[in-house]
Amino acid sequence: MSTLHNNQGQSHLARAERGIAGMQVTRREEGVQEFQTFYQENLSLIYRYVFSKVGNREEAEDLTSQIFIKAIRGIDTERGPQSMQKWLFQVARATIADYWRVYYRVSVNSLEELLEAGWEGPAEEEPAAISSRPLERVQRILRALPEHYREVLTCRFLLNLSIKDTALRLSLTEANVKVLQFRALKRAAELEPITTGAL
């Protein structure tokens, strides 16, 4: 008896599904095209944003994929590119917030402190954060730093010099460079909200 019920149910539903599927075919093709444009416009943006959070290519690629895949499953292709981008950014922020929490394994208390301090959490990040190029943010921060801090960070990051080469170039000991870069990044973190105008 139960089989009979199931079969009846299935044919009803199969018909309903067929109807919907027919209507969706052209819609879906349009959707694919729109999506390609959308993808090309946003891939670098998302990738650079993610890279600026993780600092390495492998994870940047991995998380970028995750973000797009998650986003596409819930994306509304009919609402136009702006709304789609907003959704993509939302997914990106949530994914990054998730990533940091997994890898930092900060104790709960300090996580809360982090969030209070306006750190990358569930709290609303200003929408411009993703669209603004990380490179520009870095340069704004560099300009705002005292010269010795700017020099050490330029050597280590922009020029990609080793600790040894940096020490040679700046006439410091390697130990000095280690202290200096630590303090430079600390100062940079303090300066960031000021240079970006947020908060």
Next chain:
Amino acid sequence: MSGEDQERFEDYLELEQYIEQLQAGRVAHPPAELTPSQANIYRMAALFRSASPEASEPRPEFAADLQARLEQELQQRPRPVPQPQPAQRKKEQKKLHYVSRRALLTGGAAVAASLVVGAGIEHAVEQASTAKTVNDPYAGHLIAAGVPTTWHFVTTLSELGDSAVRFATDTVVGYVILNDGDENSKDKGKIVAISAACTHMGCLVQWQDSDRKYHCPCHGGLFGEYGNIDSRSPIPYIRPLPRFNTKVVDGKIYVEVPLKSAAPTTQDWK
């Protein structure tokens, strides 16, 4: 902010190790248990690293691969998320509920499966979870029958404390928690596995030990220990977090999750 007097020699070394890893193009993570001000230093290092010459643009191969994957995903999507006509959607939902319920009652869920063929896992999960009985808000199968599943090992009974333990597979992210019987004493000692996808918009909820709740990062939704909607949740209209089946073998906790690719069978689609 915090004074430089708190810096330790090890802090400089740890940071240097992190920077060296990044310079070498390797995956690197900051040390655990950082203070907020320390965490910000590492955050800056990652940001500065992204300004290095090698970091700027995604590799073309990567861009092409991802595009292909996404197009495939898009093809498999049964229908755009916004439903074309509200009236039709309503009708469809009604039917769906009726059938899922029956499928549950009869124990065979072939019908429920046919509903979600071609749908992404989220759709499958979402639709199946609408089938629930009045008495138990968590009842109903999270994964529709017909969707291939696998048993995913999460942790062991001895390691599972009173906090929720997060797990992630290719298809789902969730938490496992030991029911301590505070909601219903007859459930005491059971293992509860819930999906971390918020029932509002699918953002991943986060367990917080401090208030023993899951927090949704997107809109601040709150769920209790076992996935119930918290009374203080600012989003009132969400359903409880759906559950996965669990089993314990030799003290090891397994969760039944959908297999990697729930490939649609196109014949049901035509």
